């Protein structure tokens with residue numbers, strides 16, 4: 001990563017910090033979960049913090065305004081490329097192999113999320129919405145692709161900003177469906193041979209999405225809402241009673257859970273045939289007697305049988321990890337994804353978002369590392385948040401940390 005940062009084109013003619021110091025400073029804002037440039041500057045003003053940082057990383061830490069000046073002028077493609085390199089490294093290291101579905105395909109969830117909203121136009125690329133009362137609001141959305149795992153990792157592998165073209169002269173605003181085509185093209189280019197199983201929500205069972213998956217040789221497990229693909233669902237309903245269910249009984253943490261999986265192969269849809277899959281889950285809370293029932297229905301191109309139906313449906317349900325472990329954590333667990341790190345500059349907004357994706361990857365791996373896992377086990381009441389506060393304290397109040405001695 002350090003090497004990649006130093007390869008970024010430096011737009012400055014005179015500078016007191018190297019380009020890798022600028023980008024590592026930007027990354028530090030997110031690694032330390034500062035949540036804002038202001039909070040980062042408060043840390044930066046503490047001299048022992050800067051000295052300790054330098055001792056640990058052998059890099060000087062710039063002020064957030066110095067970082068911002070460079071971030072505004074750097075094409076986002078540099079950071080996209082660095083993220084691709086890091087993810088490729090993880091894949092080549094086989095670190096994520098055991099999370100592949102049926103030992104072959106990586107699970108990649110796609111979904112869009114808001115990153116900023118404004119009462120006034122912020123840049124020429126803003127999306128616009130007019131409320132019932134005629135009030136216009138401006139906002140930015142990004143379409144994300146994250147590699148998700150059963151262990152709870154959500155690793156960004158592609159981001160496409162949903163944005164209007166320059167100027168006011170366009171018929172229709174950009175949208176998630178259009179951005180999806182651009183996003184998958186980027187992913188295919190970055191990871192041409194990566195076997196992917198796409199997980200997507202009820203917006204995605206459409207012909208263009210099926211076409212892309214077939215063209216790229218990807219598998220897919222896509223949520224089917226009640227009113228989606230009516231002919232496909234009607235055909236499936238004709239044969240549903242013939243589907244032989246596979247059932248599972250589980251008991252965990254005060255719940256008794258019953259799951260019933262059903263599938264049908266070769267259901268006709270627009271001259272093609274796909275598989276229909278359903279999971280009905282009934283949960284019984286042993287203490288209160290409360291019963292909840294949930295039904296999940298999917299369309300997939302993975303041929304189903306009694307052996308693979310459970311893994312397919314359970315993988316389909318991992319889609320929510322992009323919302324929970326991905327967007328929710330980045331918005332609410334100190335990263336401040338929606339915070340306006342750069343109020344006016346659209347390039348900077350994209351770059352801060354991409355840096356956040358890299359920092360979140362580093363932190364996720366750090367948080368499951370042996371060192372942290374052991375600390376958390378030894379202090380049964382400690383949380384990651386507690387550890388972060390202690391880390392701040394350590395970096396601010398312990399003067400001249402000796403890097404030759406491991407921290408106690």
Ligand SMILES: [Zn+2]
Pocket residue numbers: 121122123124125126127139140346
């Ligand atoms: Zn804008």
